[in-house]
Amino acid sequence: MQRVGFTFRIKPELKDEYKKAHDNIWPEMAEAIRKCGIHNYSIYFKPDGTLFACLEVEGDYQKQMAELSRTDVNKRWQEYMDRFFVKEDKSVTGPEIETLEEVFHLD
Amino acid sequence: MQRVGFTFRIKPELKDEYKKAHDNIWPEMAEAIRKCGIHNYSIYFKPDGTLFACLEVEGDYQKQMAELSRTDVNKRWQEYMDRFFVKEDKSVTGPEIETLEEVFHLD
Numbered sequence: 001m002q003r004v005g006f007t008f009r010i011k012p013e014l015k016d017e018y019k020k021a022h023d024n025i026w027p028e029m030a031e032a033i034r035k036c037g038i039h040n041y042s043i044y045f046k047p048d049g050t051l052f053a054c055l056e057v058e059g060d061y062q063k064q065m066a067e068l069s070r071t072d073v074n075k076r077w078q079e080y081m082d083r084f085f086v087k088e089d090k091s092v093t094g095p096e097i098e099t100l101e102e103v104f105h106l107d
Numbered sequence: 108m109q110r111v112g113f114t115f116r117i118k119p120e121l122k123d124e125y126k127k128a129h130d131n132i133w134p135e136m137a138e139a140i141r142k143c144g145i146h147n148y149s150i151y152f153k154p155d156g157t158l159f160a161c162l163e164v165e166g167d168y169q170k171q172m173a174e175l176s177r178t179d180v181n182k183r184w185q186e187y188m189d190r191f192f193v194k195e196d197k198s199v200t201g202p203e204i205e206t207l208e209e210v211f212h213l214d
Contacts, residue, residue: 005151005159015210022211030213039214040147042161044112044207052112052159052207054149100151100159103122104129106137107146 004061005054005102008095009086012049018084019045029077036064049086051095069094111168112161112209115202116193119156125191126152136184143171156193158202176201 010018022043033041037058044052057064068074078094087096117125129150140148144165151159164171175181185201194203 003149005149005161007153007159015208019208019210025211025213033213041211041213042110042112042209043211044159044161045210046114046205046207051210052114052151052161054112054151054159054161098153100153101122101126102149103126103152103158104132104148104150106132106140106148 002057002059002061003054003102003105004057005052005100006097007050007052007100008097009049010045010051010084010095011086012047014084015045015049018081021081021084026073026077028073032068032071032073036068038064038068109164109166109168110161110209110212111164112159112207114157114159114205114207116156117152117158117191117202118193119154121191122152122156125188128188128191133180133184135180139175139178139180143175145171145175159207 038055039057041055042053046052075093081094085095089096145162146164148162149160153159182200188201192202196203
């Protein structure tokens with residue numbers, strides 16, 4: 001099991017809508033995430049629009065994420081989410097993710 | 108069980124030292140954290156010095172943190188950490204913490 005933390009940005013004024021969309025995540029999207037071995041996945045909001053995500057994944061994170069990104073449902077979800085994201089590079093599909101280094105862990 | 112995410116800041120140039128200190132956390136400090144019902148506690152570093160922390164806690168987070176902050180070992184640990192922190196309000200003991208709102212969770 002691998003732990004992963006990453007950050008990306010949304011337009012802060014759209015936070016309530018973003019949360020609502022995630023409260024009502026499509027069952028097939030949740031299923032696709034789980035199928036890629038991802039669990040205990042939380043996203044936290046900072047009022048400046050920064051989102052901080054942490055998750056646990058079985059197997060190799062990069063490989064599992066590549067697999068997830070190839071699914072049809074993920075492509076549709078990212079299109080649905082696109083108007084929330086703040087990105088430097090608009091050509092990026094989905095959020096512009098910055099992976100973070102874990103500097104501490106206590107089981 | 109409650110999940111909590113929060114953020115605080117350190118001087119980015121001191122990251123390696125901060126990580127080293129946490130790789131070698133005092134056993135009595137780790138024990139004090141566990142005694143307060145805190146587990147699965149990770150801290151992630153963003154290159155601008157922002158730290159993101161996420162943890163799980165049994166019982167009430169505010170109460171458990173208040174309990175932890177009263178321990179002698181925690182006071183000594185925060186003094187030891189003090190030079191790493193970036194704070195607007197220097198009178199704050201320990202890191203200047205901003206609690207984050209969870210906008211998504213998938214078990």
